[in-house]
Amino acid sequence: MGRLAGKNAIVTGAAGGIGLETTILMLREGASVLMTDITAPGLEKALAKVNEVVPTHDGRVETRLVDVSKEAEVEAAVAHLDAWGGVDVMFNNAGIMHPRDGDAEECPEAIWDLTMSINVKGVWYGSKHAVKSLRKHKKTKGSIINTASMVALVGAATPQLAYTASKGAVLALTRELAIVHAREGFRFNSLCPAPLNTPLLQDWLGDDKAKRFRREVHFPTGRFGEAIEQAHAVVFLASDESSFVNAADFVVDGGLTKAYVTPE
Ligand code: NAD
Secondary structure, eight states: TTTTTTEEEEETTTTTTTHHHHHHHHHHHHHHHEEESOOHHHHHHHHHHHHHHHHSSOOOOOEEEOOOOOOOHHHHHHHHHHGGGGOOEEOOOOOOOTOOOTTTTOOOOOHHHHIIIIIIIIHHHHHHHHHHHHHHOOOEEEEEEEEOOOGTSSSOOOOOOHHHHHHHHHHHHHHHHHHTTTTEEEEEEEEEHHHHHHHHHHHHHHTOOOHHHHTTTOTTTSSOHHHHHHHHHHHHHHGGGGOOSOOOEEESSSTGGOSSSSOO
């Protein structure tokens, strides 16, 4: 039996680094997964990869176009799982870090608003409709995992103020939801990744060695994280193995947020 056998999961941002790796691990552990993202070609490519690396699995896998900042689209995606028996695991993972984000003076208001509507409202909508579905299907347990970031825990001198603020909001709202719904058996945890080898960061860093080193030097491990290292944590939080883990800022950062200086 897989660690997620019989569970129905929705993954947002499933065409991206963390979302795709998580989908793959969830399927390997016996879950059914609805992969959602805002990009159709991205989803197509991601599904092809899933079918290549997990050719057989016990659960279902489907894709669906969803913009997480549009409540009706999130609601419809959650409703789609009614036919599967309702949602058990909601991974609110989609997020953006906009290239025009910056410090307080640099960040345009439109970029602030866009970042908040995807990174914060998207998580709110996903959490809200997951709870409604869990109640509708009379579930006595459920796991909602919301992707924040370690930048919500520490300040950085390479600012992206809207992004940082949005991830701080994810931590705060997740913590409160965890407390509100604890006696219903619905757990809420935040995932706090450190900078990773995924398109979100690596496309932005590009070939700029100085920009890359400015970040890499702070890792005790001497390297960026990998998406699969986040996916393993998500599977744990999604599974019943983490039944007493609730309201956690689940930090997967190679020790970065605990380091003063790093090994030479
Ligand atoms: P990624 O860019 O590879 O994936 C993000 C996915 O979200 C993309 O497929 C994108 O199409 C999708 N997306 C963007 N806007 C959307 C919207 N409105 N609706 C639905 N989908 C949308 O990045 P990733 O590294 O896999 O990031 C996943 C999460 O992890 C994000 O919330 C990100 O902020 C967070 N995170 C990433 C890092 C990092 O270094 N990569 C570090 C900390 C936190």
